[in-house]
Amino acid sequence: MNCLQLTLYPSLTLTLLDENYVKKFGVKKGTRAWEDLYISGRWYSPWRYINEADGPLRDVVHRLAEKYGDCVGISISPGDEDLIFAAAFLTQNTNYHTNVLRWTRQLFTATEDVGEMAEIAPTVARSYQLQRLPAAIRDYLASGRPRDRRELLRIRGVGPKVADLYLLFTGDTTSAPVDKHYMRIAPRLGLAGAPPSPTHCRRYTCGECPIAHKCLRGLSQTKLGRLAGWVQTLAYLADKGALPAV
Template sequence: MIYIQSWEGFSLEETLKPSFIRPLFRRRGLKYVKIAGKGKGAKLWQNGANVYCEDCDTLDLRHWSGLWLGKEKIVERAGSLFYAHRDLGLAISPSDRHLIFIAVFLSRTTSWETNVLKWTERIFEKDDIEELLRLDFTKFGTSFQLRQLNRVFRQYVENVYPLEDPWEARKALLRLDHVGPKTADAYLLFTGIDPSATPIDRHALRMARRLGIAGSPPRKELCTKHSCGECPAYNTCLRAKLGNEYGTIAGWVQTVFYHHSTTYCSRQKCRECPFVGHCRENWHR
C-alpha cells in the first residue's frame, strides 16, 4: 500500500465524478476498485488528507487521484477558481487510452449516469485491444453511439492509438467518423496527452460567458487544418482563449467550469455561488 498527501479541501470523490477515467473504477464501500485496464483490481481511497492505493505504483496513484497537477501550478494561473473549487484535481489515465476513447465516444448526446456508465461496465469486461476489436458493441444496446463504435473503434486503433504528439493526435482524431473537437479534446485531456486541451461543451460556453471570457466553439473544418496558434479563428475560439489564458491547467479549468455549472447555475442555487459578485448573468442583481 502506498499513499500521497493531498491539499486542504481536496476530494477524491468529487475529482473522479467529472473525469472520463471514472468508468474504469467501481465504488465498493469507501474504496474505488479499478475494473479495467492497467492495474486492474487496484484499490483507491481517501482518508483525511491522504489518498491511498493498493496494487498500484506512485505514478498511477498521482494520475488516478488527480494530484499529479500540483496545487502551486493551479493557484499561479487560476487562484480564484482553485479557492472556490479546491476539492477538484484532474484524474487521468495515460495507460488506458483505448478505454478512455470508448467512454468519451459513447458519451455524445446521452446520459452519463444512465447509459455510459452502464454500457462501459459491461464492455470493459474485455479490456484488451484485440478483444475489443472482435466485440460487437451493439450487443450492449441499440443506441447510435454503440452502432457507430463498431466501425470507429477500429479506425481509432489503426490511426490514433499510438500517437503521442498532441496536434498529430488531434488531427487524426478529427479525421475519424463522428468525432468532433469536443470528443477529440476530451480524449487528449483525460489520457494526459495534452493537459491544456479543453473540451468545449455548453457548460464551458456558459461559464466562460458569465465570467467575461466569451468565445465560440472550435470548428472541425478549421481544427483539421490548423493548430490553435495558426488558426484564423484564434481570436474568437474559446478553446484557444482558455489555452492562452490558463496554459497547461486549461483542462482543469474546463473541468471546474463543468462542475460549477452543474452545481450552481440555476436560479435556486445562484445566491450560493462563490462567483455571484462577478457573474455577468447574475439572476439576483
C-alpha cells in the first residue's frame, strides 16, 4: 500500500469514497482524497505532539514517527459526522472491509439523511448491527449529535470502541479505539492494559476513572495524549499485515 492507502485503510472516511478514492457520499462530493488536507490525513502530524508521549514511550513513538510520521495520517471528513456515526456503529463484531463498506454504500446510496437511514437500515440486511442502528440513530439525534464520550456511551448499543472510533475519525486523536488488533500490538509498544470497562466509561472520564491505570484506553490517553489515535492506527495496520511489525 502507498501512504494514502495506508491512511485510508483503517479510517471510517473510506465509507465515503469510491474505489478510486474520490468522494462519493457526504459533503464535497467529487473531491479526490489525495488533494484534500483532511481526507488525505495530512492535517495530522505526530511530530507536533511527540512531547506528549510519556517517559519511555517517547522513544517508541519517536521511532514510529521516523518510520511512518510522514506517511500515515488520520483521515477525517469534517461535515460528515452523521455518516461517520452510522459507520462507526456498524463496525461491531464484523469485518469492516467486507461488511461495513458494503452496508454503508447501500445505505448512503439510498439516503444521506440519518433520520431516513434509521427507517431503511433493517431492510439492507438481517445483521444485528443494521437491526439495532435505528435505535442508535434516534438516540444520537435526540441527544443533539453528541461529541462527548460519556454522552455517546448513553446511546443504545454504543460501547467504548464505537464511541472512540467515532471520536477519532471526527478529529479527536486522544481517542484510541481498543479492538483486538490494538490489544495484540500495544504490549509490544510498552502499553499493556485491559479493555475498557463500559460501566466505568459511562460513569467517569479517563482522568477520573479509578481503573484508568490498568485500562488500555486510559493508559493510551494518559501516556500518549494526542498521539493515542495515531499509535492505535499503526497497531491496526501492523496487525492486519499492512505494515511491518511495529
